[in-house]
Amino acid sequence: MCLAIPVRIKSINGTEAEVEIGGITRKTSLVLTPEARMGDYVLLHAGFAINIVDQKEAEETLAIFAEMSELMESE
Amino acid sequence: MPLTTIMVKVMSDKILLAHGSGGKLAHDMIRNSFLSALENPVLSQLDDSAVIEPVGRLAFTTDSYVVQPIFFPGGDIGKLAVCGTINDLAMVGATPHYLSLAFIIEEGLPVSDLEKVVHSIKETTAAAGVTVVTGDTKVVNRGTADRLFINTAGIGIVPAGVNISGHNAKPGDVLILSGTVGDHGIAVLSQREGINFSTELESDCAPLNALVREMLTASHNIHCLRDPTRGGLATTLNEIAEQSDVSIRIHEEKIPVREEVVSACEMLGLDPLYVANEGKLVAAVDPGDAEKILEKMKKHRYGRDAMIIGEVREENPRRVVMKTSLGTTRIIDMLVGEPLPRIC
Amino acid sequence: MKLVSEFRQSELADGLVRSIHRHAAKEARFMEFCGGHTVSIMKSGLRQLLPPALTLTSGPGCPVCVTDNADLDKSIAIALLPEVIVASFGDMVRVPGSCSSLQEAKAAGADVRVVYSTLDALTLAKENPDKSVIFLGIGFETTAPTVAASILQAEQENLKNYYVLSLHKLCPPIIKALLDSGEVNLQGLICPGHVSAVIGSMPWEFVARDYGIPCVVSGFEPLDILQCIDMLARQVANGEAKVEIAYRRGVSREGNQTAIDIMERVFEPAPARWRGFGEVAQSGLRLRSEFARFDAELNFDFDPGPTVIPEGCLCGEVLRGVKSPQDCSLFRRVCIPAKPVGPCMVSAEGTCAAYYHYGEGDVR
Numbered sequence: 021m022c023l024a025i026p027v028r029i030k031s032i033n034g035t036e037a038e039v040e041i042g043g044i045t046r047k048t049s050l051v052l053t054p055e056a057r058m059g060d061y062v063l064l065h066a067g068f069a070i071n072i073v074d075q076k077e078a079e080e081t082l083a084i085f086a087e088m089s090e091l092m093e094s095e
Numbered sequence: 096m097p098l099t100t101i102m103v104k105v106m107s108d109k110i111l112l113a114h115g116s117g118g119k120l121a122h123d124m125i126r127n128s129f130l131s132a133l134e135n136p137v138l139s140q141l142d143d144s145a146v147i148e149p150v151g152r153l154a155f156t157t158d159s160y161v162v163q164p165i166f167f168p169g170g171d172i173g174k175l176a177v178c179g180t181i182n183d184l185a186m187v188g189a190t191p192h193y194l195s196l197a198f199i200i201e202e203g204l205p206v207s208d209l210e211k212v213v214h215s216i217k218e219t220t221a222a223a224g225v226t227v228v229t230g231d232t233k234v235v236n237r238g239t240a241d242r243l244f245i246n247t248a249g250i251g252i253v254p255a256g257v258n259i260s261g262h263n264a265k266p267g268d269v270l271i272l273s274g275t276v277g278d279h280g281i282a283v284l285s286q287r288e289g290i291n292f293s294t295e296l297e298s299d300c301a302p303l304n305a306l307v308r309e310m311l312t313a314s315h316n317i318h319c320l321r322d323p324t325r326g327g328l329a330t331t332l333n334e335i336a337e338q339s340d341v342s343i344r345i346h347e348e349k350i351p352v353r354e355e356v357v358s359a360c361e362m363l364g365l366d367p368l369y370v371a372n373e374g375k376l377v378a379a380v381d382p383g384d385a386e387k388i389l390e391k392m393k394k395h396r397y398g399r400d401a402m403i404i405g406e407v408r409e410e411n412p413r414r415v416v417m418k419t420s421l422g423t424t425r426i427i428d429m430l431v432g433e434p435l436p437r438i439c
Numbered sequence: 440m441k442l443v444s445e446f447r448q449s450e451l452a453d454g455l456v457r458s459i460h461r462h463a464a465k466e467a468r469f470m471e472f473c474g475g476h477t478v479s480i481m482k483s484g485l486r487q488l489l490p491p492a493l494t495l496t497s498g499p500g501c502p503v504c505v506t507d508n509a510d511l512d513k514s515i516a517i518a519l520l521p522e523v524i525v526a527s528f529g530d531m532v533r534v535p536g537s538c539s540s541l542q543e544a545k546a547a548g549a550d551v552r553v554v555y556s557t558l559d560a561l562t563l564a565k566e567n568p569d570k571s572v573i574f575l576g577i578g579f580e581t582t583a584p585t586v587a588a589s590i591l592q593a594e595q596e597n598l599k600n601y602y603v604l605s606l607h608k609l610c611p612p613i614i615k616a617l618l619d620s621g622e623v624n625l626q627g628l629i630c631p632g633h634v635s636a637v638i639g640s641m642p643w644e645f646v647a648r649d650y651g652i653p654c655v656v657s658g659f660e661p662l663d664i665l666q667c668i669d670m671l672a673r674q675v676a677n678g679e680a681k682v683e684i685a686y687r688r689g690v691s692r693e694g695n696q697t698a699i700d701i702m703e704r705v706f707e708p709a710p711a712r713w714r715g716f717g718e719v720a721q722s723g724l725r726l727r728s729e730f731a732r733f734d735a736e737l738n739f740d741f742d743p744g745p746t747v748i749p750e751g752c753l754c755g756e757v758l759r760g761v762k763s764p765q766d767c768s769l770f771r772r773v774c775i776p777a778k779p780v781g782p783c784m785v786s787a788e789g790t791c792a793a794y795y796h797y798g799e800g801d802v803r
Contacts, residue, residue: 041362
């Protein structure tokens, strides 16, 4: 029920967006995230975007993991 | 032009109850919609039974097809019926030869739809080298058969020296999967009303008899073959584990899954291991011959993405476990319930 | 960027796992509140990577599981009303109430439709003007804003036949009730990622401040959960208790104000009954009076019948974190996904279902 997945906005038409993830596309409502723009990633839940995904944070998190892996290896 | 012919022409864009009643309309439908496409010496006899003379150990199977919707990306119920039946025969190592086809048609089905399905059957049987030798049609009231149901039976011959069964998997056997999992179920689901996602993904619906023949040229030490249809790979592996009283371990990283299938499953809360396939097989083979068999498979169009995915073991029989990409172990259970109804 | 597969890369797990082992010296019990986290943990066999000092316990974060029988019976009674279409998320359909389920009601002729979104329910209402479409509002703060949005849209479009039966619940109050009961001794809380995407991390601050329990908001991929556990272990090791966000790409301290506003415009807090907890103050959502015409409770007459709790079912205790599925005498023997006794075995995020499907073998 808390199933929400990150999808990318391909196009916007009013409060509706066409979103895409890994070759699957579908429509989603942007009523809860009116500030979302084309190219943004949003969390899709039950047909609505419930929040915008911060891509910079995503990259930073992955970088932290990578750094930790290297650090741990060198210990 | 006789009056009846004019009437048939005027009314003939939809199947009517009268088409199933055995009278003139039925005869015309059989001739126009079926025979013209599936013409062969046995079928054209139009006797009550087909008389054939197969020689050798017979493999005999039956199946019914109720997939919804009847047309989906990559195929339709006709192609599915032929491939499904051929594959059941191929899974015991048999060379498929003869098929029966019985149609239960819902009143109101457009004739053009029926003809598309029959055309599909014609193409698939021709490509696979099998013949439809006997058939039947019934038409039922609107609302009592979702557009079209197809029942089949298939006869094949098992070559000498071939002994393939779900009971034959042995500890030490290597498990080979012929390609990506989940394609069919997701392709069909994408067409369902209310699911609302679109994809270029197509069903993997395909006849596997030629692939199996190639595998047998590499080695006869193929102990077990199964096509993971309803319930997916997970259910099939559990069935083998039970039938052969062995345990199975597979490796998550080795299982090929298309990106679209991963994404659709994420979106819908499904697991690709439990989603139906209609053009894949899993084989339990002697470890010494595994590489040879894999090489042959990869050279065939329906085995290009074949992978060794795991092994058969002795301890904890009837259990299927998976080594995850994190290196942990988890149980792979049989499918419970029906998350994807009417996929086949 | 593939925001899913990148967070499953096994090579990146090693560093996190080793860090957890370094920091988790003392015995500690962390609770994953959210059913989605339970499933992810079981599916990835995460416990096998953790040091013996750490225990993970499931909590009441499955909105279907915490819906009590009286409310389930209400849904079934509504479904049996004439000229009614009940639209529901898939999970609810097989959950057993006192003596039936939506699935059984459907087999008996009720019009029950599984939908993926409230927007589908709105479409059903438009396509069936002569019927009443009642949407079963189940879910926490992740879902409630979407249901609120559907009511606002129904109002805008002047739909006369769309209703919601609100069984929505709120997370922070139940966490408080759980902690107040003193039944579970927790050293850390794995906070729900998508609820927090909506409400922010601020609502969890009372847990750290008033109960001295470290809180970290986690995403759902295995690497996310490992990172969360690492952050909790560090807090415990340092004797700290604060709220941190591991799931930084999806969650901020303030949350999504638009979603919160929409939810609060349509709903107001109300008492709610939780399976295993009884009534908890201000822990549910009901439609505000100006939206009364969309409220199924007020517009339909139905009799849910007497509430019966099946004997031996430990769902309540499992949801409170005091028992685990194997402690239940019915688990696997009588209660299986095909024939569930309680909702924890049938919901996609139910703890018992997760243990059944993915193996209880690795549980400590």
